[in-house]
Amino acid sequence: MVHDSVCGMERFGCVVYTRYTEVMPLDYLADEVYARLVRAGCVAADEEASDLLAAAPDEATLAKWVTRREHGEPLAWILGSIEFCGLSILVDERLYVPRLQSEELARRAAERLPRDGCAADLCTGVGAIAAYLGQMAPNATVVGTDLNLSAVRCARRNGVQAIVSELGSSLHSGAFDVVSVVAPYVPTEQLRLLPADVQRFEPTLALDGGADGLTQLRRSVFDAQRLLHAGGWFLAEVGGVQDRMLEPVLRFAGFDSFSSWHDEDGDLRGVCAQLI
Structure with a gap:
């Protein structure tokens, strides 16, 4: 991801997007997100990519989330919740993630x-x-x-x-x-x-x-x-x-x-x- 501090835009691969976009499906970025997570060593890259794509409200947020995951931050911290026995459980940063x-x-x-x-x-x-x-x-x-x-x-x-x-x-x-x-x-x-x-x-x-x-x-x-x-x-x-x-x-x-x-x-x- 490349950040342009002048125009306030970020680049996801070769795609340029602004921070203020309408909510839209981001499936067209699935292959790139998956590839980046694989390169980062994420074992369940396909599942994590799907979770990130489904939860991200826009491309800017998705790019930031993927970068955080590439750096090793727990997925649950990024998304703010995790599924446990069918329940959506809120998770805060710096806390142990239920397994x-x-x-x-x-x-x-x-x-x-x-x-x-x-x-x-x-x-x-x-x-x-x-x-x-x-x-x-x-x-x-x-x-x-x-x-x-x-x-x-x-x-x-x-x-x-x-x-x-x-x-x-x-x-x-x-x-x-x-x-x-x-x-x-x-x-x-x-x-x-x-x-x-x-x-x-x-x-x-x-x-x-x-x-x-x-x-x-x-x-x-x-x-x-x-x-x-x-x-x-x-x-x-x-x-x-x-x-x-x-x-x-x-x-x-x-x-x-x-x-x-x-x-x-x-x-x-x-x-x-x-x-x-």
């Missing part, structure tokens, strides 16, 4: 939440899981917690009853049917293996799980032990072989009916256990 793999955790949590029950979503971030639980059980009480005030504000914009809290420390004991958590679980030494754009833009605090990746997850287990009533469910997102590492912690804390799930590629994605 597709978290949808299965949300669905499993919803299956275990009584229609008029209570659920706590710890480390709620922008509130994607909590928003889905509220959608699936509109008569239930769902609360999200996060240490980041900006995340709490964004979660509230997504319709979530969210509070600033370290995990479940501010919530009542024995009041919940379900506790879910997507805590940081990447071992510190493996942060350098994450995609470059994730390392550059997304908050380390939302990714770094400590030496073995379980620093916050272990704490969340004992918070869940206090928050849940007998028979309540704890669900957490994990990876690698962390299910084997977390199972004895859960059993020590009084949980049973331990299970885990994997994605279609066979990668571990989460664990679930019931408080005895």
Whole structure:
């Protein structure tokens, strides 16, 4: 993209356009947008190009968005929202972007939440899981917690009853049917293996799980032990072989009916256990 500061026009490839244009389909730029995203290393370049083209109100905006994506900025930050379990979830810059793999955790949590029950979503971030639980059980009480005030504000914009809290420390004991958590679980030494754009833009605090990746997850287990009533469910997102590492912690804390799930590629994605 080339910017002409004199005439206030920008160039998308060889196409020159002004900043003030009528809204019109931008499909004729699809090939160029796709090619630029491929060159930038975007894995899902075709899907991202379609999302950008569909959302951009004009060529000027599209050009700026593509440039931002080329620099590695998360697509959700650029568009301002992301689809999660069929919901449009607002996402603010500098906040962790909900991942597709978290949808299965949300669905499993919803299956275990009584229609008029209570659920706590710890480390709620922008509130994607909590928003889905509220959608699936509109008569239930769902609360999200996060240490980041900006995340709490964004979660509230997504319709979530969210509070600033370290995990479940501010919530009542024995009041919940379900506790879910997507805590940081990447071992510190493996942060350098994450995609470059994730390392550059997304908050380390939302990714770094400590030496073995379980620093916050272990704490969340004992918070869940206090928050849940007998028979309540704890669900957490994990990876690698962390299910084997977390199972004895859960059993020590009084949980049973331990299970885990994997994605279609066979990668571990989460664990679930019931408080005895």
